[in-house]
Amino acid sequence: xPRSPDGTRTRRGELKERLIESALSLIExxxxxxxxxRPLAExxxxxxxxxxxxxxxxxxxxxxxxxxxxxxxxxxLDAITVPDVEGRASPHEVALQRLVALxxxxxxxxxxxxxxxxxxxxxxxxxxxxxPDWLIADQARLFDKVEALLEPLVPQLAAPxxxxxxxxxxxxxxxxxxxxxxxxxxxxxxxxxxxxxxxLVTAMARGLAAT
Amino acid sequence: xPRSPDGTRTRRGELKERLIESALSLIExxxxxxxxxRPLAExxxxxxxxxxxxxxxxxxxxxxxxxxxxxxxxxxLDAITVPDVEGRASPHEVALQRLVALxxxxxxxxxxxxxxxxxxxxxxxxxxxxxPDWLIADQARLFDKVEALLEPLVPQLAAPxxxxxxxxxxxxxxxxxxxxxxxxxxxxxxxxxxxxxxxLVTAMARGLAAT
DNA sequence: ACCCAGAAATGAACATTGTTCAAGAAGAAA
DNA sequence: TTTCTTCTTGAACAATGTTCATTTCTGGGT
Numbered sequence: 001x002p003r004s005p006d007g008t009r010t011r012r013g014e015l016k017e018r019l020i021e022s023a024l025s026l027i028e029x030x031x032x033x034x035x036x037x038r039p040l041a042e043x044x045x046x047x048x049x050x051x052x053x054x055x056x057x058x059x060x061x062x063x064x065x066x067x068x069x070x071x072x073x074x075x076x077l078d079a080i081t082v083p084d085v086e087g088r089a090s091p092h093e094v095a096l097q098r099l100v101a102l103x104x105x106x107x108x109x110x111x112x113x114x115x116x117x118x119x120x121x122x123x124x125x126x127x128x129x130x131x132p133d134w135l136i137a138d139q140a141r142l143f144d145k146v147e148a149l150l151e152p153l154v155p156q157l158a159a160p161x162x163x164x165x166x167x168x169x170x171x172x173x174x175x176x177x178x179x180x181x182x183x184x185x186x187x188x189x190x191x192x193x194x195x196x197x198x199x200l201v202t203a204m205a206r207g208l209a210a211t
Numbered sequence: 212x213p214r215s216p217d218g219t220r221t222r223r224g225e226l227k228e229r230l231i232e233s234a235l236s237l238i239e240x241x242x243x244x245x246x247x248x249r250p251l252a253e254x255x256x257x258x259x260x261x262x263x264x265x266x267x268x269x270x271x272x273x274x275x276x277x278x279x280x281x282x283x284x285x286x287x288l289d290a291i292t293v294p295d296v297e298g299r300a301s302p303h304e305v306a307l308q309r310l311v312a313l314x315x316x317x318x319x320x321x322x323x324x325x326x327x328x329x330x331x332x333x334x335x336x337x338x339x340x341x342x343p344d345w346l347i348a349d350q351a352r353l354f355d356k357v358e359a360l361l362e363p364l365v366p367q368l369a370a371p372x373x374x375x376x377x378x379x380x381x382x383x384x385x386x387x388x389x390x391x392x393x394x395x396x397x398x399x400x401x402x403x404x405x406x407x408x409x410x411l412v413t414a415m416a417r418g419l420a421a422t
Numbered sequence: 423a424c425c426c427a428g429a430a431a432t433g434a435a436c437a438t439t440g441t442t443c444a445a446g447a448a449g450a451a452a
Numbered sequence: 453t454t455t456c457t458t459c460t461t462g463a464a465c466a467a468t469g470t471t472c473a474t475t476t477c478t479g480g481g482t
Contacts, residue, residue, distance in 0.1 A: 011459085012459095046460090046461095047460065047461045047462060048461080048462060048463095049460070049461055049462065050459095050460065050461075053459080053460075
């Protein structure tokens with residue numbers, strides 16, 4: 001949140017904020033493709049040209065929106081709690097439960113914020129424009145959340161292999177969520193989808209541990 | 212391939228064909244987003260307006276391209292062969308190998324035809340326009356390929372559950388391929404990606420069989 | 423050969439978008 | 453107040469999908 005040297009909010013900063021929130025709202029209502037400059041300016045209560053005083057172009061704005069969405073997702077994933085079985089369960093069992101809970105939380109977030117979640121992956125920068133490092137770092141933190149749970153589950157793996165595996169596990173769950181919510185293929189009933197996610201994550205963890 | 216009553220190719224049919232091929236070529240070179248009407252018309256050697264005599268709009272053309280790509284993918288997946296271990300391996304083991312081979316073939320196709328493969332999932336119809344049934348049916352056949360291999364692997368499951376599982380397995384592999392080839396996250400070295408796909412498919416199959 | 427009706431093809435013109443920038447408004451300094 | 457600077461504005465431009473009046477072609481009848 002940009003502030004002027006004396007710590008008060010700047011005009012620019014408030015405009016930026018209003019634009020991001022308006023964009024999020026428009027995306028959530030009609031999808032990323034419906035984010036048009038003119039309606040956005042109207043919703044944010046600013047002139048058309050004002051957008052370009054704060055962002056280099058609409059892609060820049062969408063990147064900022066992505067960062068916002070990623071932050072929300074991260075907060076959502078950090079909020080999960082697994083009912084602790086009071087030391088009765090093995091560390092392995094606990095880690096597995098946490099992993100399943102993480103995957104389900106990911107699914108729940110995607111379901112609750114479909115459009116903005118989808119925008120995260122749907123949006124593509126024009127050829128040759130690099131994704132900013134800070135956004136890549138934000139995404140990498142998602143993998144880290146998975147990786148943190150893997151140590152008890154696959155103790156036989158070296159750390160670099162665990163990082164790769166974390167990424168793979170994330171990708172697999174991502175795929176389940178993606179096609180599961182894809183209307184194109186006929187949406188799966190949501191409870192069934194949760195079942196499937198839990199089932200596959202459990203199966204993968206078991207299968208990997210046995211390797 | 213549309214033909215006139217007497218069996219010869221029609222003018223329209225040839226134009227349609229040229230447009231689909233040109234579109235495929237443009238997509239493969241620069242991605243779906245770079246498919247513009249004017250360059251397309253030039254490449255296909257026809258007038259701008261001619262596109263709209265054969266397709267209702269560009270979305271319609273892209274649907275036709277998707278069908279073409281799906282057909283190629285299907286052919287590619289049907290061509291896989293697994294070196295038969297001469298009855299030495301159990302049916303379970305054979306089915307697992309086939310499943311892994313299928314997943315790897317999917318990955319290979321996506322890698323070899325990145326842009327058109329991605330276009331398959333990237334492209335979204337404008338709100339309210341339904342995906343044609345024939346395209347949904349084409350996609351469903353991919354799930355069927357997986358399902359056909361599941362019987363020996365999870366004999367304890369009822370047929371409807373197997374259909375659901377097939378879809379889930381496909382989705383998980385799809386996710387691996389998608390994020391694996393996503394430059395946004397730093398491409399994984401291709402051989403390593405193949406390893407990961409094989410590893411996770413194997414793990415899932417083992418984990419599921421043990422349930 | 424010629425003509426003509428219908429079909430097919432054309433590309434100029436239009437609508438909708440992202441983006442720019444000259445002109446004006448608002449603020450700061452004197 | 454006057455002047456200078458900075459910020460804001462929305463008309464104008466460029467790129468793009470789509471339409472349709474006009475032109476060109478085609479085949480059959482004379």
